[in-house]
Amino acid sequence: MDNYAKMAEVFGFQVPTDIYYLHRGHAWARLEDTGEVRVGLDDFSQKILGPADEIRLPQVGKVYYQDHICVALFRQGRKASFEAPVDGVIEEVNPKVRQNPSLVHDDPYGEGWLFMVKPINLKPNLDNLFSGEANVTWIDEESRHLLNVMETTVGVTLPDGGSVIDDVIGHHPDIGWRPLVKEFFLRNLASKGYLRPTKWEKGS
Numbered sequence: 001m002d003n004y005a006k007m008a009e010v011f012g013f014q015v016p017t018d019i020y021y022l023h024r025g026h027a028w029a030r031l032e033d034t035g036e037v038r039v040g041l042d043d044f045s046q047k048i049l050g051p052a053d054e055i056r057l058p059q060v061g062k063v064y065y066q067d068h069i070c071v072a073l074f075r076q077g078r079k080a081s082f083e084a085p086v087d088g089v090i091e092e093v094n095p096k097v098r099q100n101p102s103l104v105h106d107d108p109y110g111e112g113w114l115f116m117v118k119p120i121n122l123k124p125n126l127d128n129l130f131s132g133e134a135n136v137t138w139i140d141e142e143s144r145h146l147l148n149v150m151e152t153t154v155g156v157t158l159p160d161g162g163s164v165i166d167d168v169i170g171h172h173p174d175i176g177w178r179p180l181v182k183e184f185f186l187r188n189l190a191s192k193g194y195l196r197p198t199k200w201e202k203g204s
Helices: 043-049 095-099 122-127 133-154 177-185 187-191
Strands: 007-010 013-016 027-031 037-041 054-056 069-075 078-083 088-093 115-119
Touching: 007 133, 013 043, 013 133, 037 069, 043 078, 043 133, 043 177, 078 177, 088 095, 133 177, 177 187
Parallel strands: none
Antiparallel strands: 007 013, 027 037, 037 115, 054 069, 069 078, 088 115
């Protein structure tokens, strides 16, 4: 965990309240003194999906755009893709994550960062992200949505004041990997009609 960041806790999820911007797809962006942007995945995503077996990082030198897929997480043969929080050129990737993918789960705001970007459209990009106390409000909304999904699909409810269990999909696989990925991590692509609905999402 980043020792320099202020964190709040929402239903057991660690939420940064100062130097991190959060993307609707649950990536984060942090501005560095060099002008680069450090990117990673938030604690919400990691507690839902559990520790990864592999993290597929973008190629250095390639350009990625906000809301476009830039990273893939693999666990037990299943894939979760994540959208980029900002436009930019990939300057560096985290070699520690390639060697030890579980770092992303264990320390999402610290040693588990994913890559560095040279931004090319920063101010408009940041306007589309959450920051400060808005991070807390949004993760609270996401948590309540998650709890509703859990109650609807597997009948799990959370006691008042309780925390969401780490590795949600590992403990409750009947929720469905793909529905969770689409609902929480690929929302921008789904809203544009790029992803087909699953049986669960059709209500059957």
